[in-house]
Amino acid sequence: MSVSSTAPRPVALPSAKGFDAWLALALVACVAASVRAIWFTPVDAMLGAAQKIFYVHVPAAIIGLYLACGLLFVSSIMYLWIKDERLDRMAESAAEVGLVFMGIVLITGPVWARTSWGTWWVWEARITSTLFLWLLVLGYLVLRGGVESPENRARLSAVMGTLAALLVPFIHLTVKLFRGMHPEPVVLAPEKPKMPPEMLSTFGLSMGAFLLLFIALLRLRYRWAAVRDARAALEAA
């Protein structure tokens, strides 16, 4: 029996495991890092216990802005060039997980600012441009939900994702270009980290733990997108 080449190929759903070892490991690491930060790391002499927000705020900022948006940028550019749907899925996943990380930056920042600056919010360059980036990435995800055709959706969102991620270098430079209240980089300072070793080691642990969490969430989000697309293809067939 011959099969026509134009007939739709049967599509199988990819394996869709939810909770896995990566996620479990990441959660344990995040709890361990937070326990160390809260109970086994010295309290800052000037800012008090609230300074310990640093150990969740800064990793979320580095991962959300530089890693997630970097991934969004590279995947979007590569999609426009190669047109591989896996790149579109990666861009979509990086944007959504990055939105969560950046959201945490935008919420924990004001909590910390309330104690150190005496106000919840200041419309200064670093904070305002981070809020704009968060809104742009949110717009990227809303745009994806509003376009029916998969090809158009992938192409338009790749353009928007690329443009949104271009804001990241500007955000990085805001503390140098504009006078504001947000401090300059403490860990990624040009000469050396401006922290005592016991605080720096807690920060390193925290950074590693939240990086693991980012990878675990990205894998899970990507797998879900793959299952969703396969299911859509099955229903269309």
Place this chain on the structure above:
Amino acid sequence: MILPDLTMRLATVATAMVDAVQDSSAVAYVPKASGPPDSSPYMWLGYAITFAAYGGYIVLLLRRMARARRP
């Protein structure tokens, strides 16, 4: 000459002692002039928000995945 001198010294010492007694009788304890105020509620709030946000997103992803696997 010696007597007025001694009287003056005794008067100075007595005045200092009375001042000290008045100071310590006004308040029992004196707060430390320096040091940060207690900001631990803000630390707890920051960590609670962080874990609630990550936890909520994990639950959302697991529910999406479970729904996608349903036939």
